[in-house]
Amino acid sequence: MYVTKLILTNLGPVENAVIQPLFHEDGRPKPIILVGRNGSGKSLALSVIVDAMLESQKKLWEKIPELEHNQFLRLMTGRYIKSGSDYSLTEVSFGDKTIGFSQVEFVSSMKRKDFLLKYPGFAIDGTVLNEEDSDRDRFFKDFKAYGETKPELMKDIYLYFPYFRYESPSWLNDVVAPELDVKSHITGVSAHRTIQTGIVGEINRWLLDLVLDREIYEKQIVALPLEGADVKLNVHIPGKYIGPNATTVSLIQSILTEILSSKDSSIQNVRFGISKKGSRSIAVHAIRNGIDTQEVPGLSQMSSGELMILSLFCTIIRFFDIRNGRPPETLEEIRGVVLVDEIDLHLHIGLQKDLLPKIISMFPNVQFIISNHSPFFNMGMAEKNGDDLSIVDMPRGIPIDATSFSEFQTGYDAFIGVDQQYKLGYEKILKKLNGASRPLIITEGKTDWMHFKAALSVLKSEGLFESLDIDFLEYGEEIEMGDARLASMCKHFADVPQGRSTIFVFDRDNPQIIKDMAGDQASKHKKWSKDVASMCIPIPPHRTQYTNVSVEFLYTDDEIRTVDAKSGKRLFFDNEIEEYGLPKKRKDKLRILKQADQDEEFTKKIFDTQCERIKDENGVAVAHSKTVFATNILNKEEPFKEFSRDHFKEVFAVWENILSK
Template identity: 35%
Template sequence: MHIDEIYIENYGCIEKLHIKPELNEQGHPKPIVLVGKNGSGKTLLLSNIVDSIIEFKRDKYSELQEVSENKFYKIGTQTYIKVGESHSYTRVRYNNGGKKYYYIDCMTQNHTHFKNSIFNSLIHSDLEIDNEKFKENGFYKKAKPSFEKEFDTNILMYFPVHRYYEPAWLNQNIAPSFKKEDNFIEKSNKNVIKTNILNEVESWILDVILDKFLYEQHNQRFSNLFVRNEHGGYTEFTAPIFQDYSGKNTTIQNLINQIISTIYKSKDDNIENARIGISNKDRGRQISILTKFKNGSEIQVAPTFNHLSSGEALLLSIFCALLKDFDSISKNGTNNLDQVKGVAVIDEIDLNLHIDYAKNVLPQLMKLFPNVQFVVTSHSPFFLLGMKETYGNDYQLINLPTGEDIVENDFSEIVSAYRIFTKGFDELHSSLKSLEQKISVTTKPLIVTEGKTDWKHFKRALQYFQEEGEYTDIDVSFFEYEDEIEMGDSHLESLLKNMSKVEQNKKIIGIFDCDEANGKKYAGLDFKKFKNNVFAFSIPKPSYRSTHTGISVELLYKNVDIQKTDADGRRLYLTSEFNERGRLLSDINISVENTDKVKKYIEVDKNKIIDSGVTDGTNNIALSKNSYALNILNKTAPFDSVDFEGFKGVFDKLKIILDIPLT
């Protein structure tokens, strides 16, 4: 069963929307992802789908779980008619094996005007225009024909934004318990709207495991073994008995483990699978989660479901709830997840999920249920990227409020955004590992700089001064790295904070430029002292940059040295050398390609370094900052004679920090 049409006009912010859900080549419903800005009608659309399900239930059952006293789920109020219009109309059509079912919801402020001037029997199909109540009060709501066995063979579920779980730290008694669901004629014991689903799922799992142990255990014995003895006869050895389990609940437990494994294997490539466990009775019958690694070891990662992260809890609860509800209606048992069928509506499906879970896990979990039609909303570009990678073209991306299908041919911007978010964590981890290795092989204080060029300048400047007999008491090592390490302003800050969390037997000193966020923050201090012998400071301005707003390491040199030209005629440029149109003041035939680089910084006291995108009309004539630093470090002419006077402030601060006793 699946939705095969959604048509809405003049409802809330939606003027006209027509969605035609599709099936893939295997005949499975394609997932539908609804996107759009806040206020674009995503939740309004979902509310109509949910209301349609409840109205079909109302026709079948005399008592409903979703609404009190069998009131309507969605209040009929003409305030939802789009401003400037006199009516609204909604149609949701279901298809179950070729049989069609319709939900119609219509409101009008003037029935006569609607009937005579607006009503179109082709567009407003299945609307009984002359229905007496509709003529009287302007409201029409109907679900037809009646569902017969559709609720007995399909799951129809809605997961609102306020689906939640109870965390382990909450001071409430939340122990799971065995629950019995009674069935009565004309009474629905299932609620389409799923909230607090984790506790319900946990109770259900307890039932599954209990039934497995009670009814599905089989004792088997290997054939007895006869061994020839020394007297020429045979001695019989009784084979051991082993326990085996088979049956509906054993299969369900395996399917639950399949869902859990999908979640946890994404966290660590070394995880082979994950499974549920259950504690002894004296520990309160708590369900735990264990992961097994490829080396054969197994550990408990969550002593109870309530120790899961919010993201893990929501993923586990949603997808186990699908299995739970289908298991309750499946008379022949459920052997595979692809047997689960129906419709699952999920608002903000990526809620509380880390971007890796949204991108890599959520689409994989959805794909475990190919016969469930997912209708979901999302604000996450990472989830969309994961859907594209997992489903290819076998899902529908629909933009609201207009309802057009979006065909994303180029996900490069989403890919870039994902890399930006994940790259920082990976690079910090890599930097920490490299720094730990460096610390382990040096006994000297370690200097960590912002950027791969800074350490080159400081190293050469210290060599120069010591050759001149100055700063000979500074004996340090530099963390020397190239492109394999990313060490911007924020990376260096994170690195120092992480290093300060553990004991260090030598000083670790971070040096920032004073032109970015953290560098500017530390510029007002002599230095920052973290814990465990970790320090930080910003490069002080030399006297000839005293009025400058912020400087990078290159501005410790005087302009004449910054503007030195290499053997290929390339050099660094200062923004003050250009006019607002990006033309070089001394030669208008030379320009910078990106004028935004210079517009805000053409004043001398706001100078920035330009090391790319400067052209003479044919070639780039700018020298990269790294090439400039290497020329100075290697004393390549004419960079073998530069003035290092501006670096004295850096080494004066270093001396102060180095004189502080180790803690």
């Protein structure tokens, strides 16, 4: 049975919310996502549903783990009556009035007589309140069952994964014991715990039992005949696993494959293994191109987010097994209602947007009712489900069109792109560090290392800095480093002993980076650890008033404006260029000013964006990029090889100072 109606009236922040779950034509439920700010009533809405779930279990069993039959999960208190209102009313229905159940909860701040004077003819679920019902004066709960609900309740799963892990919510009755673990199967006593806490440890133990039982009881031994010259023998070799444990393990492995392949697309499949005796645990093996390798030695070595996802969905499978006395043949066989509060907890946005919606879709006959703060999860669910999804804005209880979250796609793509760039840069540095022992210089920009490498070569030929034996991280368009990403890498590598000196070199054009990475004025560097240091490019004497000093500013302006004899192009400063366009149109054209804007002289930067747009009065492109400029210098092209390297000397002196200590 699924939730078919939820009505919240004057409950906490909710004035009047009517949530009507949607279903496919074949009866499959569509997921419901409750969204809204903190304190908008999302968790309260879920608490109303789980309260009714537990009441249904009390009708089914003589004893349930969470509470006694004379107890309620939710405290009925006037504290949750909406400010300015006289009462709160909740109604939740499962199934229909042929086979189903419903629960109504009413709480009033007024005595019944006074309430009816103010609200004459007030009806709850079709029944008019009357003064004679003294036992239900200020509050009451009514649970009603329709038809033969027991068969449905016995086979369907009803689970609630709360937001709290170590503390109880204010609406929870403090005599309730949701953590109670029933060890034995006793007639009339439910072994099914609706409220799920501490699921990671529990699932770890359960998976270990599953894998060991499969190994002991379900491994098939195949006899192969072996014939020799004089004898005939049968050789016994392990075959397939056949049995309920093998079925369950296979389903879980399909979920784990989705989890691990979401971060490594080369993983085709995964399987469970068993670690060595002494610290027995479940190992995870990945299959790539038919090659089986151990991915993690134990489930506890997975990330917390991955482990939470695995544990949550394993719990669903486990409790189908408990309910039905057997595992499901397929995930499609599992039916029921699963409530998840703040499903985005502990999860990177990539897992929220792509992985969670994919795994939820693997359980098409489970009604997921989820509260969530992440627009990325909503966006992923909308992409996966299209219109087959309900997103409900709390506290209004109003459905929101899924396209309301499309504006987050740009931000998501940008974040994931940045994340990937960081990974590429990090891996390149790691590879370089592992490849040699000489000190490594890592620069902010993809052309900076070219200037330093060329300058050091020239100065060494003049007998200077001959002892400065270093490597550069040489990279290009494949990595977008930038100052913020480089700073993060510097701090990370400082936390891990490297065994190789590494110097991170930044431009002097960002006040925060200068503050964090430049060090003191005397040493002109900052020591992060024994092996890691950072510095900002020192200000050369001819740039003392300039605020945006990049490596190119170590040359003179005339050198920077040097024309490439082969192409007729040169570098431009941004104060030499003007953007313009037709009246009332976007400024999408560039032109060269007859004279550089002197008001911007001390804040100017090198213009390096779509240089091909800079054209002379004849429409001829006259600008080249910083990459072309740096390549000409590195390759000692005329006349670039004649540049002075005097202002690089201070940089190299700082490097010598760092490496001498």
